[in-house]
Amino acid sequence: MSNYSYSINNDSIQFLERYLNEFSPTGNENKGQKIWINHLSSYVEKIQTDLYGTAVGIINPNSPYKLVIEAHVDEISWNVNYITEEGIIYVSRNGGSDPQIAPSKKVVIHTEKGFVHGVFGWPAIHIRKHSREKSPNVENLFVDIGVSSKNEAIDMGVYVGCVITYPDKFFIMNHNYFVSRALDNKIGGFLIAEVARIIIENRLNLKFGLYIVNSVQEEIGLKGAKVISKIIRPNIAIITDVTHDTYSPMIDKKIQGDIKCGLGPVIGFSPSIHKNIRELIINTANRKKICFQRLVTSRDTGTDTDAFAYSNKGVLSALISIPLKYMHTTVEMVHKKDVELAVLLIFETLQEINKNINQFFTD
Template sequence: MISAESLKFMKNLMMCSGPSGYELEAAAVFRAYLSDFSHKVYTDVMGNTTGVLNPDAKFRVMLAGHYDEIGFQVVYISDEGLLYFRPNGGIDKLTVPGLEVEVLTAKKRIRGVIGKKPIHLLTPKEREVPPELSDLWIDIGAENRAEAEKIVKIGDPVAFVSNFRRIGNNRIMSKGMDDKVGAFIVAETLRELSKRKLKVGVYAVGTVQEELGLRGAITSSFDVAPKAAFTVDVGFATDIPDVQKKILGEIKLGSGPELTSSADNNIVLGKMIRRIADKHKIPYQETAAHRASGGTDTAQIQLSRSGVATALISIPNRYMHSPVEICDLRDVEGAIAIMTETIASMTGKESFIPGID
């Protein structure tokens, strides 16, 4: 059961806004929380934040969950005081018109709405296709360019309005599930491991710029130089209409975290994780992922230095890359338990060479 203190941390983290490259709010919350139980906490030049247990151990295990999110960036201010923008990460155009957003200025958050031409004024052909992002704008209530320029500047990041709430008994909704839920799990796993006697060093990393090409994972994994690494991200729940199980498999919210079999996942470490999960009767779901390689920090961490034994643990997610992503707390608890028990069982003498170990 996730504690009230941990749920408070989850809410605080989810309410942060941090489009890729601008993750300062999330980093500050993550750093403060880890400082209560880590032997060492630091943030690097990219913005990745790392909490460490047992730093003198030669055998290092890395945990990674990215706390950046998709968003936008201001590129032009019109004479009417409207802000034109570009996407920052993988934006679904269908969800954008009518959104409430926040411009993250140097001084404070500025509320705005994403506007478009009213449906009454669209031609029949225009009504059939979603508008291009270049045909949309952000209205912050400014009456002209001069007024808008006093409030915002070119290059300011823009985020979906912050939100977090419980839905039903076990489910949670936020714009930032991808992947602040992974960063939360990484932090909670480190907290649980701080209560254990460890034979390995553990490095829990909140990574940055995943949505722009797994960039924070590249530098942080080089820094940590782990022997093994666990990446936590969201995966596609297939328990909603029109998502084809024959392509993505059967993945349900609340049935456990997803354990992945793909080229990004070390076979030996994968067997170890499943053995530990089975031993402790922790439910999990099997997935082959939505493609053979890539798409999460796992892919870059695996290729760091001379190679790392990696494992991707995914939290089923509905409505990914929207302002209303939904996950299940039972899957979150399962992921924390699997990683905690697996790492606590390590002796520091493990080897992960496929076909030999």
């Protein structure tokens, strides 16, 4: 059993709430990233960022050995794509935004003049019966900001290219579930920050450099991770992300795997996941009696693991995921226990690497 008992405290919950409630749409992550950097700065020796906004906190930056723990900060969103003469706004997707959940949702349009509030409008059910366009899609979704002309919209600061986000806020359901938009993957950013905190609070003397990375632009093709992996050039990377709770309705376990919220973090199996690091994590979990689940993904993981694994001359990479309900909606859900166990698993894994540093790092 783990010698260290960890649970999320009230200060950490307050950080998580601030972090989730701030906007960080893909390509415009700076506000959410700033909250993360300010929080992490108390637990690291150095903070650096790249040109596109990926942030890195470093413990023991002078070591020649480099280990990354990573998450991504960006959340899915929309962009203004076209404004009609009547002031109705049509959109394009920024990441994996789901048209099915959009109708009747409130939105915030980010303009140089400030926020403009609007709604995704949708015809009433008894009108739609006689319409050929019965299902929401990118071609027929529209935002109404309460104007009657294109010029009015432009005067408010709305133009083609403006980012559109959902304003939904974080809350805790039934004491155990964190509910919010953008848990994919700000919950990862939260848990790697917690790892840094407990390393410092437990005065763990790392023999390697620990790089706590919060990447940008994952939702459009792992872009931030591809850049930062070439800058850091790590020896090892442990990536965090979310994966589907397959006990939710309408999901086929035979295809998506057998994963349930509350049963522990998920250790991934995929060609980009290196056996040595994966088995280290599994052995650590078994030895420390940390509950975990397993998930297979064929070809690639679809996460920043793939970007790190195949960068430079190759990086020993692994993936630890948090089970999540209702991915890419505004009511994503994760279980508090899974987050706590993931933090503990990474912390204990880092200690194992620290004890056996010559086994994992070579000059």
